[in-house]
Amino acid sequence: MSRVAVIGTGRMGMPMVSRLVADDHDVSALGRSSDALDAIRTAGARAGQTFSEVVTPDTDVLLVVVLTDEQVREVCWAEELRGQLRSGATVVLHTTGSPSTATDLAAELAPRGVSVIDAAISGGPHDIAAGALTVFAGGEENVLDAVRPVLESYADPILHVGKLGSGQRVKLVNNAMFGAQIGLVRAGVDLAARLGLDEKSLLAALPNGSANSRALGSIARYGSVDEFTERVREFVGKDVDVVRKVTAELGGDLGPLDDLITRIGI
Incomplete structure (x- = not known):
């Protein structure tokens, strides 16, 4: 079991939360609206309205499932979030964007001992529900292997395609x-x-x-x-x-x- 935080609980993120909970991971997720908070709780995860409520020093894996590069930077460069990530944690970027976003984030987080995997996804909510989402993952292979049990809750195949940024x-x-x-x-x-x-x-x-x-x-x-x-x-x-x-x-x-x-x- 891993302690997983999810930022982005829309059409892709919410089904991931449900699959992670069903696979007995300890899941927390960010919700901005009352409907989103209710959906997170109904799925069996802990809901929070701020980064520090969702991402804690105990978080093993942070999944970022927002829509755009700009949103990734807004989320991942927020000191409230970065200050919570402990050494040994891994940020997994599921957002499709520029490879430089992943490499820039890795450079920012490396001094904290936090790793980054760019894990671009192919498929839709129905693939997540079936545990059959495709993941194109870039980054260190040993880091990917460490988070693979989390990704396997909703993804298959999980393909290591090269260095950080290659997934994008x-x-x-x-x-x-x-x-x-x-x-x-x-x-x-x-x-x-x-x-x-x-x-x-x-x-x-x-x-x-x-x-x-x-x-x-x-x-x-x-x-x-x-x-x-x-x-x-x-x-x-x-x-x-x-x-x-x-x-x-x-x-x-x-x-x-x-x-x-x-x-x-x-």
Whole structure:
């Protein structure tokens, strides 16, 4: 059993809390609203409204499950939180963002003896509920191994992909490719229309052929590229914005992937 604190109890964080409690970890979580506090307590975790109520000197693992890089920095650079983390604790960043956020945080926390794992995630709340969330983890392998029993409460596979920041890089490439695959399906639907085929018939047929992919299968279940795109726009769009920014900082671009992504207006 580990003592786990969770910051970020939205659509991804709250299912993690439930799985961690079910796996007999000692869990505390931050809630800002009465509804969030009630949900945390109903899940069997301790609820707090401040960082110091949730993260204590006894915390072994801090999971950060907020939406943006800016929120990660707001949370993890707060002295109220950092002052509570003891030597030997590990911060796990599940937020998709810039690799530099993870490396900057590691440099800030290293003098305190606190480790950082950037653990970008792929999947949704249903994957967490099934214990089947994918984690792309960057950082020291021995640190990842130490927190693996916590992550295994809701994630499988947990993939070590390299040094700190590598988890974010893999996730950003993953999401750029996913966006491009949606754009590729859009191009296929446009071709079908020129050939006199309707979209629903095409999407019902293609998952049975060699053109199939996870993106195509997901779109087919919705029956429309546009409907699926609107469903994922907020999350894929945010991640594509980050990967465009990061690759530009490194002197590159997304190349042909960007041409496909622009087909779906992201």
